[in-house]
Amino acid sequence: AQSVTQPDIHITVSEGASLELRCNYSYGATPYLFWYVQSPGQGLQLLLKYFSGDTLVQGIKGFEAEFKRSQSSFNLRKPSVHWSDAAEYFCAVGAMEYGNKLVFGAGTILRVKS
Amino acid sequence: DTAVSQTPKYLVTQMGNDKSIKCEQNLGHDTMYWYKQDSKKFLKIMFSYNNKELIINETVPNRFSPKSPDKAHLNLHINSLELGDSAVYFCASSPTGTGRETEAFFGQGTRLTVV
Numbered sequence: 001a002q003s004v005t006q007p008d009i010h011i012t013v014s015e016g017a018s019l020e021l022r023c024n025y026s027y028g029a030t031p032y033l034f035w036y037v038q039s040p041g042q043g044l045q046l047l048l049k050y051f052s053g054d055t056l057v058q059g060i061k062g063f064e065a066e067f068k069r070s071q072s073s074f075n076l077r078k079p080s081v082h083w084s085d086a087a088e089y090f091c092a093v094g095a096m097e098y099g100n101k102l103v104f105g106a107g108t109i110l111r112v113k114s
Numbered sequence: 115d116t117a118v119s120q121t122p123k124y125l126v127t128q129m130g131n132d133k134s135i136k137c138e139q140n141l142g143h144d145t146m147y148w149y150k151q152d153s154k155k156f157l158k159i160m161f162s163y164n165n166k167e168l169i170i171n172e173t174v175p176n177r178f179s180p181k182s183p184d185k186a187h188l189n190l191h192i193n194s195l196e197l198g199d200s201a202v203y204f205c206a207s208s209p210t211g212t213g214r215e216t217e218a219f220f221g222q223g224t225r226l227t228v229v
Contacts, residue, residue, distance in 0.1 A: 094216030
């Protein structure tokens with residue numbers, strides 16, 4: 001069965017500090033990997049995606065993520081967090097073999113303290 | 115010029131009523147989806163359509179019936195609403211034939227509250 005695990009329900013970081021949000025997946029097919037962000041009361045915005053090639057991908061708002069096949073991980077990072085980054089972050093996995101549906105992790109709520 | 119738009123954004127209704135949520139995308143995508151986000155923010159796919167044909171139906175109760183009049187529209191009709199149907203429903207679309215079929219573009223969501 002396909003599954004995505006985001007081990008951290010909440011993370012609090014200070015503004016200007018670095019950030020890493022963890023994501024692990026279990027998938028029987030070649031996965032495509034995504035990070036989405038959801039601000040309160042808003043929809044889902046795509047931060048970045050991995051299909052193939054370079055395992056370090058750059059996204060919007062200064063975020064990056066690294067795909068590590070051996071660890072089945074796709075962790076999201078940002079070197080310096082801004083207060084506006086406070087939101088909920090979702091890791092998602094998809095595969096054409098499963099009808100292109102996305103399987104989401106439970107989300108990580110990021111709080112930024114000034 | 116919204117890419118994926120849903121209406122209404124908020125919907126409050128009584129148990130037992132029937133309601134519809136509409137979704138339109140102007141991205142030229144062939145595949146559209148409905149996802150449900152429950153009160154714990156967990157997101158799960160409900161349906162997907164490819165060019166008006168149902169592709170995925172993830173064990174959703176029969177009270178939920180998607181309808182795709184054309185590939186740019188995917189509506190969700192819900193009969194006999196129950197309290198447990200309260201959630202945020204997201205419409206999404208993705209391109210086909212590009213190798214990026216899993217890349218979904220989401221609408222802003224419809225918050226359904228059943229009272």
